[in-house]
Amino acid sequence: MAGFLKVLFHNVLDGPSTDPFPLGETFTPQRFRGKVVVDPDICMGCGICRHVCAAGAISISPRPDQSGYDFTVWHNSCCLCAQCRHYCPVGAITLTNDWHNAHPQEEKYNWVERKFVPYVPCADCGTPMRPLPLSIARRIYLNNPDINVERIITLCPKCRQVEDARTHSSCAWPAAAKPGKTAGEGAPAKADATAGDAAPKE
Amino acid sequence: MNSLLKKLSVRSPWLFRINAGSCNGCDVELATTACIPRYDVERLGCRYCGSPRHADVVLITGPLTARVKDRVLKVWEEIPNPKVTVAVGICPISGGVFREGYSIEGPLDKYIPIDVNVPGCPPRPQSILEGVVLARKIWLQRLGVEE
Structure with a gap:
């Protein structure tokens, strides 16, 4: 009886424990591993993220005109293990705490993080x-x-x-x-x- | 009577869960979404049903292994139209970490038309709820019902 009263008391004090999410706001932990983002200003294209990516979600493809490379992360293949963040030597690739991931099938192949990283000519020879x-x-x-x-x-x-x-x-x-x-x-x-x-x- | 039934039944799309060779991570999140009061998918009128013939929205987890492929397709065929198929987790969507494995027949959309994707490994319960809300919207569109 006393235990039941304790529970009742807490329920009256704290209100419902249901997360109001689809109808209201929810909580997101600060360190939640969500969508991957890459900073094209500091990425140097070493490719260690692609090498350690467990799900093969990262593609680094140089453009044929040698103007730079396209850095692509497909969220539909990313297993959010954060190995890329761990191994990136410059800290260019990180995980945000954005978990809003549900999308219709038409957007399946556009559900990517794509950044263009430009090449810079060598100061001496221009390569x-x-x-x-x-x-x-x-x-x-x-x-x-x-x-x-x-x-x-x-x-x-x-x-x-x-x-x-x-x-x-x-x-x-x-x-x-x-x-x-x-x-x-x-x-x-x-x-x-x-x-x-x-x-x-x- | 018929119109009243139509009006009432669209309030509750029932969910059906198919495990297409999943590691059980996404299944645990699906159970969490439905069974604990914190996430409580029943607020949206959804509940899990035991038979594919009662289902409106089907949630599929797992990369579609060679062993379960025929069974998954068979069960999926039994769900009456209009049905909305939701791929939960990265495995049914792209194969995820199992892609190009010797026993993997996926990705799932080679065999089944998918309507909603919920990537994540596993997706968190709120993400699944988001997917269910999206699936419900598509389901109502298919039924031609305005909310």
Whole structure:
């Protein structure tokens, strides 16, 4: 009897426990894992999210005109495991707490998060590429204070090798030769090899 | 009498649940949606029925495995028209994490016309309620009844 009175008392005090959702507002936990969003400004296209995606919901497809790539997440395949968020090195891909997912069949294949991520031309040779974010580059080169991080993030991998050979190699860059594309390909690799460096040879 | 029956019966679309090889996650959420007072799908006039012949809205979970495919299609055929089919979870919609598996015949819309998709792994009960509300709307449209 006393237990029943306790329940009755609580029910009178707290009101109905039914969530008013389809007719009213509901609650959403702050850390609820809902729809995936990607920030095209900081995504660098490494593809680790696509690699770890359990359901294969992520597609990264470069455009044929080399202007950039399309980053697509299909919500109808995403299993909301948040592996992409966990592994993204720049924090570009996250999960919102938006769970409003019911949609009619006509929208099935449009139920996606699609962002265009543009390429940026290399500062030296103009090859289209996706630059590293500055914060990541600083972290990578933390133990190499003599490397000019602001400069090398604007270069494509090939020009970065040339830049490295020019500034850091123990072998002096031939003063007479013009540091162009043709001179840059053979010379630095050779210089690295003679210096016993671990740089990959081409 | 007939018109009165018509008027009253559209207030309560009955639900039927088909498990097409689901991992049971979505089924638990469906049970939660209907059976605990917090989400209480019966406010919308819906309730689960035991026979496909009584159903109006069918909720299908699971990626349609090879073993249950024929049975699912058979049961689905038994539901009288007009029926509204709701795919609950990512598995019936796209195959989800099981896509391209050796025993997976899905996605479901290769065999059955789906009307509403509720993705999620599993979708939360509110999301399923949203899907049921959408399904009810489509069902009323098919019946030609204005609310």
